[in-house]
Amino acid sequence: MSAVQNAWLGHYEISSTTCAGLQFARHSHDECVIGVNLVGEEKIWLDRREFYAGPGSITLYNPGQIQGGGAADGVPWHFVSLYATANQLAADLGLAHLEFDRSLCFEPDLAQRLATTIKGASSPDTLVRDLNEETLVLLLGEVVNLSGVRLPGSAKAGKALINHAQQMLAAHLHQSLTLDHLGAELGFSKFHLLRAFQKETGLTPREWAMQLRTRRAKGLLRQGVSPSQAAHDLGFSDQSHLSRHFRAAYGITPGHYQNAVKR
CATH class of the missing domain: 1.10.10.60 (Homeodomain-like)
Known part of the structure; x- marks a missing residue:
């Protein structure tokens, strides 16, 4: 059984998922996907290779990349995700083009700040949501730098x-x-x-x-x-x-x- 909350923060689609074991079939997205793992360990299959993402991990997927995986049955898992078109994300960060060079970053502090900001989108206070959008853009700059993309x-x-x-x-x-x-x-x-x-x-x-x-x-x-x-x-x-x-x-x-x- 899983609980999923979806919302929009500016131009970004965001979601928070809490579950006990969940598997995803191999699939792809039109958007860039940034995931933050808060609880549990995820086994990931990405472009013919496998790796694990534990708490404090940030995962990054380019549009069209084939991905799959999930947490083992019964294992508590909590993660948040952000979806943005490559063009939108590039424009927001002042880039002509955006493509992640790394698929996994272990940065617990940044992961927690990113997750807190994404969750802030559910605030009933419009002005608080606006402040979270500003914070999110700044944090995405940090994430993209970690992924190997140099910001101008x-x-x-x-x-x-x-x-x-x-x-x-x-x-x-x-x-x-x-x-x-x-x-x-x-x-x-x-x-x-x-x-x-x-x-x-x-x-x-x-x-x-x-x-x-x-x-x-x-x-x-x-x-x-x-x-x-x-x-x-x-x-x-x-x-x-x-x-x-x-x-x-x-x-x-x-x-x-x-x-x-x-x-």
Whole structure:
């Protein structure tokens, strides 16, 4: 018996599978497939060879590669998978072409971070899912480097370009700008945009937008705007959504803050 959860995170299809023994017949995919093994050992058949992937392993399959295998009957197995077209993944990472040179990497820390981020796609909070998408793009850069693919160096963004990105984010707080939009505006791939923005500000674009969103909420609350109206004006799905992020930032709910600063 197995439990499978599927979702989308940006352009990536992701899944989490928990089972006790599961076998896959020999098959292939149109997409690149990245798997993270968390519990149990998988026996893999790939292009006429066999190998094993235990906990902490990251497996990488190119489109069209014939693969198969699985865990032995009754053996607990938990893994997460990501599916992305080679063209999409290449574009997101600033590559003209993408083909994995290695099929197996043992990197427990990266595997755990990747799995945690993939699972974050199931969050009911849209803004949290957006933050997970940014993290995922950065982690995929690490994975692709490990696979033997060299990522191109990025041109220096400079403060002027990052300031422009910040102005765009600030002007659209009520409707979160996509990484595709920001990248196209600045002339960067998603990966290089994230690295440049993070290097300049210490935050990813959506993390930066979130701190500005909560800061502006604080200002509106001081002016007497209700928490529900502030949430609506700043792109939160509802008041409880604002409350979660406001409390995380300031240690107090919007309502308690507003009562504390009343004159």
